[in-house]
Amino acid sequence: MQRKTFLTQSGILLTGLPLAGLARPFAKTMNSEALNKLKEKTGINPVMDENYWNIVRGMFNYSKDFINLENGYFSPQPFSTEQFHQAKEHDINHRTSWFMRREQRDMIEQTRKNLSEFLGCDAEELVLTRNTTEGLNTIISGFPWQKGDEVIIGNQDYGSMVAAFKQQEKREGIVIKIAQIPLLPKSDEELVNAYLSLATSKTKVIHLTHMINLSGQLLPAKKIIDAAHAKGIEVIVDAAHSVAHIDFKPAELGADYLAASLHKWLCCPLGAGFLMMKKQHIHKIWPLMADDEFGDDNIRKFEHQGTKPPQTVMAINEAIKFHNAIGSTLKQERLQYLKSYWVAKVQHLDKVTINTPLTSERSGAIANFLVKGYTPQQLADKLLKDFKIFTVAIDHPYIKGVRITPHLYTSIADLDKFVEAIKSISNS
Ligand SMILES: Cc1ncc(COP(=O)(O)O)c(C=O)c1O
DSSP states (O other): OOOOHHHHHHHHHGOOHHHHHHHHHHHHHHOOOHHHHHHHTTTTTOTTTTHHHHHHHHHHHHHSSSSSOOSSOOOOOOHHHHHHHHHHHHHHHHHHHHHHHHHHHHHHHHHHHHHHHHHOGGGGGGEEESOHHHHHHHHHHHHHHOOOOEEETTTTTTHHHHHHHHHHHHHOOOOEEEEEOOOSOOOOHHHHHHHHTTTTTTEEEEEEEEETTTTOBBBOHHHHHHHHHHHTOOEEEEEEETTTTSSSOOOGGSSSOOOEEETTTTOSSSOOEEEEEEEHHHHTTSSSSSSSSSOOGGGGGGGGSSSOOHHHHHHHHHHHHHHHOOHHHHHHHHHHHHHHHHHHHHHTTTTTTEEEESSTTOOOOOOEEEEEEEHHHHHOOOOOOOOOEEOOEEEEEEEEEEEEEEOOTHHHHHHHHHHHHHHHHOOO
16 A cells, blocks of 8 residues: 555544654554554555554564564563553552452453453463463473373473473473474474374373474464374463464364463563463362462462562553454564565575475464574674674574564564675675
């Protein structure tokens, strides 16, 4: 859509301001409802409309000192969520125990309800946690393991989860088998087989990472879960990177247990996450911290963490509003577009290798690449020192490269600078 049409239809032209001066101050005070209306009014699907994304960019509080292409660790909050979070902290600090004793419980239950609608699950199957690590450790440490029980994990699973299983190997005598996930798989069946070919009558659990953080590869989780269930094996899903990034309802995967961090792609304040668990499993899983308030079958038994900041939980509601104002489909498409944009401009270069499968079923925003002649750390250091581009080196036994994670606030102009940097490095 032409800039003028977009602006006229959205009503922005009425302000009489030129776009460049308009986007930031306007967007800073813009809330989710206004953004929603803007999109509805224009009636377009603005995946490639930089006018729309310029406004979205203005809603984020990101550093201008460098180009941040390392948004995989956690996302900045949009101003609307940050301000909501700070206002709630201020209010709770003012009303102290009054809030904690009289309002906290209702607020938690309301948030559980909102988040369960967002995830597509029953509220009675949802635990509010601080992050993915806490959610998955609850299952891995709390599962009633018997000596000799087998688990299948992936060769590129997140280190903390591998450590959690190794602890159970030492403590309970479980046996860990490792599925070999190729960097560039040929088919879903190859991936299903990587897990299921290791299954025996002793296999109790498969643990899989929905979107592998090292490369951004997205696994066909539902197919793996269905195949595991057909053999009576329970499945734990690490969805840290797929929730609020890929357009799907987590509950529809049918996993027995699924956890994610909401400070990643939902753009919540740090320290917000969840764990979903099928009702029939609740009674058998031991909580990380003992609870004497709720019964064995009550999902709330997993939330006994002592006194914690309620404003972080409350901010989840505001973050969902912002996410919904953009919409899951548009968000996924924009993030995939940003990845495809830079990859298409460098993948043909002789010295460049892309370590991520690129189709929309196999990845989202994240891609991993390497330039011949550089170690991952040397390449990340050079990007930062010579071009002020911040990335992260991935030096893992199965994948070596630099991980690039753009976000909704990433501009095409910044990606152009990144592309020029890769060309310059690969020509030197
Ligand atoms: C795949 C995956 N799982 C789990 C985690 C842990 O997330 P958190 O530190 O928020 O618990 C990460 C963090 O980057 C991750 O990439």
